[in-house]
Amino acid sequence: MRLEPSKRIDPKGLKVWQITGGMVSLIPILLLSGLFVVHVIVRPLSLWILAVGCVLALLFVILQTWLLPKLRWKKWRYEVTEHEIELKHGVIIVKRTLIPMVRVQHVDTRQGPLLRAYRLSSVTISTAATTHEIPALSNEIADELRNRISILARVAEDDV
DSSP: OOOOOOBOOOTHHHHHHHHHHHHHTHHHHHHHHHHHHIIIIIOOOOHHHHHHHHHHHHHHHHIIIIIHHHHHHHHOEEEEOSSEEEEEEOSSSOEEEEEEGGGOOEEEEEOOHHHHHTTEEEEEEEOSSOEEEEEEEEHHHHHHHHHHHHHHHHHHHHHO
């Protein structure tokens, strides 16, 4: 059996995912606020409907901002070797992907506003069929990894 990939993503990635989860959590909070507006202005709703709405919104917020980002960060692993890139991620369904270097067509780094604020980047690896991403690496590691994969992919292509 193959060993698990050893490299982890940057710990600041956890904070970015928590902030993103907080932004996503605004949706059920707004829906719950709408329920309370209906309750106060339009017509009174049953208290159990409001209580269930509050509990569901609270559970969603806890999942999105605390539990899922932590689990996702703990599970994310990657490894780049001379012949392949191995990715392992997933909370409920764990996905392990092997990308042969000879299949790599190009590799990029990208960052949105949140990643930029935390000095993080994601590395995207494109093959003919799909695109894979290693999220939330420090800018230095992402640049180094992009360059290394690019060189290894060229060498692998030359060997074929």
